[in-house]
Amino acid sequence: MSEGPVIKIDDLHVYFFTRRGIYQALRGVNLTLNKGEVLGLAGESGSGKSTLGLAIMGLLPRNAIIPKGSIILGNGTDLVEKIRGKAPFKKDKLNLRKNELLIRNLNKHLQKIRGKRISMVFQEPMTALNPVLQIGYQIAETVLYHDAERLIRRALAREKVTREDLRNMIKILKNEGERGIYEYALKAGLNGIEEQIFAIWNREDIHEAKKEKMIIDLAKDKLGLFERIGLKLARKGMLKIPLISRLARRALIKEGYRVAKELLSSLGIPQVDSVVKMYPHELSGGMRQRVVIAIALANNPDVVILDEPTSALDVTIQAQILELIRNLRKKTNAAFLFISHDLSVLAEVSDRIAIMYAGKVMEVGRVEQIFEEPLHPYTKMLLDVIPTMEKDTLKPAKGTIPDARYPPPGCPFAPRCPFAKEDCLKFDREIAVTKDHIVSCILYENKK
Ligand SMILES: Nc1ncnc2c1ncn2[C@@H]1O[C@H](COP(=O)(O)OP(=O)(O)OP(=O)(O)O)[C@@H](O)[C@H]1O
Numbered sequence: 001m002s003e004g005p006v007i008k009i010d011d012l013h014v015y016f017f018t019r020r021g022i023y024q025a026l027r028g029v030n031l032t033l034n035k036g037e038v039l040g041l042a043g044e045s046g047s048g049k050s051t052l053g054l055a056i057m058g059l060l061p062r063n064a065i066i067p068k069g070s071i072i073l074g075n076g077t078d079l080v081e082k083i084r085g086k087a088p089f090k091k092d093k094l095n096l097r098k099n100e101l102l103i104r105n106l107n108k109h110l111q112k113i114r115g116k117r118i119s120m121v122f123q124e125p126m127t128a129l130n131p132v133l134q135i136g137y138q139i140a141e142t143v144l145y146h147d148a149e150r151l152i153r154r155a156l157a158r159e160k161v162t163r164e165d166l167r168n169m170i171k172i173l174k175n176e177g178e179r180g181i182y183e184y185a186l187k188a189g190l191n192g193i194e195e196q197i198f199a200i201w202n203r204e205d206i207h208e209a210k211k212e213k214m215i216i217d218l219a220k221d222k223l224g225l226f227e228r229i230g231l232k233l234a235r236k237g238m239l240k241i242p243l244i245s246r247l248a249r250r251a252l253i254k255e256g257y258r259v260a261k262e263l264l265s266s267l268g269i270p271q272v273d274s275v276v277k278m279y280p281h282e283l284s285g286g287m288r289q290r291v292v293i294a295i296a297l298a299n300n301p302d303v304v305i306l307d308e309p310t311s312a313l314d315v316t317i318q319a320q321i322l323e324l325i326r327n328l329r330k331k332t333n334a335a336f337l338f339i340s341h342d343l344s345v346l347a348e349v350s351d352r353i354a355i356m357y358a359g360k361v362m363e364v365g366r367v368e369q370i371f372e373e374p375l376h377p378y379t380k381m382l383l384d385v386i387p388t389m390e391k392d393t394l395k396p397a398k399g400t401i402p403d404a405r406y407p408p409p410g411c412p413f414a415p416r417c418p419f420a421k422e423d424c425l426k427f428d429r430e431i432a433v434t435k436d437h438i439v440s441c442i443l444y445e446n447k448k
């Protein structure tokens with residue numbers, strides 16, 4: 001798996017303005033999300049986990065403000081600065097109208113890349129799905145919206161492909177494996193068809209003769225004359241013209257259904273031919289969440305944010321979704337930010353875990369570091385309340401998270417911490433105990 005950050009968050013502050021006061025949801029978050037990893041994000045309710053996800057995603061509500069900090073993408077763009085400029089935030093000079101504009105602009109900008117480069121899955125899959133559209137249509141539309149080019153390429157490839165071509169490609173597959181096909185497809189002007197061939201070839205549930213027949217059958221789908229004209233014009237960038245759009249759209253949606261089927265079967269969903277024609281209410285909760293994950297992955301995003309994706313599901317289904325995410329992690333190059341208040345869920349999927357408290361990151365480390373050598377007293381407290389084989393009684397966590405309107409000075413955990421001393425009220429630093437294990441606690445100040 002390749003390395004390097006896809007998103008680097010620096011000193012990020014997010015506040016919410018309400019009639020009851022200013023809620024300081026994020027108060028200086030530093031976090032890096034690397035290519036191909038699953039970063040678990042834990043912390044009690046109200047610690048700011050969802051706010052962080054929404055900020056990255058460009059879904060902050062209008063009463064939010066980003067007074068300070070940056071969200072830097074892998075290519076170096078700072079999403080916050082780009083919109084807001086470098087002017088520092090002054091609370092007394094805050095202009096709420098102007099801020100609303102700012103958040104709207106930031107969201108708009110982020111939404112342009114959302115779905116393509118960053119996508120998000122929420123706890124309740126029903127909210128992400130349109131109840132009156134077929135599953136296949138919803139996936140097709142997502143791909144069409146963000147990557148029409150890919151559908152056009154695929155649909156046109158289908159038009160030209162002959163049985164002869166497909167027989168040749170099967171021969172290459174058998175002799176040379178997948179590598180030679182790209183070259184052949186490129187030469188024959190058929191690029192786009194490879195994905196479909198591989199999808200069939202890599203299936204484990206059918207025997208080889210059947211696979212060959214299915215591949216040859218790909219030649220059966222010829223496009224109608226009008227669709228062909230529409231697609232060709234669309235390829236020239238004329239998709240925005242209504243007539244062309246109408247001509248091409250049908251073929252593109254049809255192609256999108258095919259993409260949907262491939263995607264769903266790659267996520268281990270059986271009977272995709274009928275699933276794509278179903279409406280959300282016809283699916284079980286677990287299946288719905290899988291479909292939402294499929295939509296999130298439809299455009300090969302760099303980052304997928306999952307906010308409590310299994311919390312509404314029962315335990316067996318939850319295990320299946322976690323298994324799915326573990327597999328995806330191996331298959332895709334996307335980075336996953338997996339938010340959960342449940343550390344035992346995170347233990348199953350994460351490479352690294354970040355522990356949040358009162359709008360700050362208290363500790364970050366590899367999953368085994370967090371579970372075997374937890375440093376922060378807050379992390380230890382969270383681990384203490386997980387039921388295990390030895391201790392089946394749940395120790396309730398002592399105390400509660402501070403009111404986000406009046407965060408305590410220094411280490412926010414100090415009021416609940418058994419090791420707290422006076423200096424904790426002034427302490428606000430992150431200490432790298434080892435290169436990849438970082439803690440924000442005064443106890444480790446001289447232990448580097
Ligand atoms: N739209 C909003 N307006 C005002 N305050 C908000 C808003 N959204 C969140 N907050 C506040 O920001 C703080 C962080 O909330 P957030 O939802 O990010 O926490 P969380 O860690 O996701 O919690 P949970 O585990 O319950 O989902 C809380 O104090 C919350 O009340």
Ligand SMILES: [Mg+2]
Nearest residue numbers: 049050051307
């Ligand atoms: Mg939340």
